[in-house]
Amino acid sequence: MSHSAKVTVSPVDLHMHSRYSDGSLDVPDLVLRASGRGVRLMALTDHDNTAGLAAAASATRENGIHLLPGVEVSCQWNGVGLHVVGLGIDAGCPVLQAGLEKIMAFRDWRAMEIGQRLAGAGMPGAEEGARTVAGSRMVGRMHFARWLVQGGFCGDTARAFELFLGSGRVAYVPSDWIPLPEAVSWIRAAGGLPVLAHPGRYRLSSPRLRELLSEFREMEGAGLEVCSGSQAAGDREYLGRLAREFSLAGSVGSDFHGPDCGHADIGQLLPLPEGVEPVWERTGLAPGCLSVSSC
Numbered sequence: 001m002s003h004s005a006k007v008t009v010s011p012v013d014l015h016m017h018s019r020y021s022d023g024s025l026d027v028p029d030l031v032l033r034a035s036g037r038g039v040r041l042m043a044l045t046d047h048d049n050t051a052g053l054a055a056a057a058s059a060t061r062e063n064g065i066h067l068l069p070g071v072e073v074s075c076q077w078n079g080v081g082l083h084v085v086g087l088g089i090d091a092g093c094p095v096l097q098a099g100l101e102k103i104m105a106f107r108d109w110r111a112m113e114i115g116q117r118l119a120g121a122g123m124p125g126a127e128e129g130a131r132t133v134a135g136s137r138m139v140g141r142m143h144f145a146r147w148l149v150q151g152g153f154c155g156d157t158a159r160a161f162e163l164f165l166g167s168g169r170v171a172y173v174p175s176d177w178i179p180l181p182e183a184v185s186w187i188r189a190a191g192g193l194p195v196l197a198h199p200g201r202y203r204l205s206s207p208r209l210r211e212l213l214s215e216f217r218e219m220e221g222a223g224l225e226v227c228s229g230s231q232a233a234g235d236r237e238y239l240g241r242l243a244r245e246f247s248l249a250g251s252v253g254s255d256f257h258g259p260d261c262g263h264a265d266i267g268q269l270l271p272l273p274e275g276v277e278p279v280w281e282r283t284g285l286a287p288g289c290l291s292v293s294s295c
Contacts, residue, residue: 014253017256028059030266032059073187074175091190127139142157196213199213224248225250229256233270
């Protein structure tokens with residue numbers, strides 16, 4: 001494909017979130033939206049938990065969609081926060097679940113700490129409010145941001161981060177994520193393919209990104225999210241070249257969080273550049289007719 005490649009509705013979308021993490025839709029509604037937009041292969045990749053996968057399996061069967069069970073693991077590399085998507089995982093893997101529980105325990109503590117800091121700044125009830133907004137155990141900063149908007153403390157979620165939740169603000173709690181090799185090893189233990197999510201968002205220099213990808217490949221990383229709804233469309237060709245250079249398969253994912261959450265809609269994606277191996281061809285689950293380039 002050339003630089004003039006256009007965003008289309010892709011039949012493959014391997015990165016999206018439900019209310020089991022920081023998405024705004026319940027799993028059945030998320031799957032129904034994917035079906036209505038022509039997606040034939042999807043992955044539910046909620047942050048640091050797999051609680052929605054059983055519901056996703058049922059809903060995708062009802063809607064004629066192939067499901068790759070997934071998860072998005074929060075981790076860090078040389079002080080940089082990263083996300084690694086695991087595709088085709090066995091959600092019942094004890095190694096994976098023990099690792100995810102470790103992250104969720106930290107998230108529980110962080111939610112309590114954020115709530116206490118907001119209470120100290122004259123906004124009591126934040127933790128309980130954020131948990132109500134979340135509707136599940138996984139409580140992140142976005143849930144606090146939505147609660148702050150609902151409570152009239154700010155006009156929108158961007159302002160909530162600017163005033164209260166962003167780095168250096170009164171309720172900012174630094175993240176203590178696991179090292180990248182642990183995330184990769186948990187996904188591999190569960191039979192999944194580790195894919196570095198939205199690499200264009202990490203603001204790494206070209207040498208640093210190459211260093212990251214070299215190490216990621218050495219620790220059995222499998223793929224790179226070349227086309228993402230939450231990074232610049234102009235990153236596509238560059239990331240495609242890096243995928244080829246480091247022998248990483250290419251993935252595509254909208255990073256959909258909800259109709260009003262700012263990222264692309266489900267399936268609203270550029271196709272993979274020519275010469276990049278689609279990661280779904282390594283799973284054995286996708287029919288041969290499924291190809292982003294055939295949209």
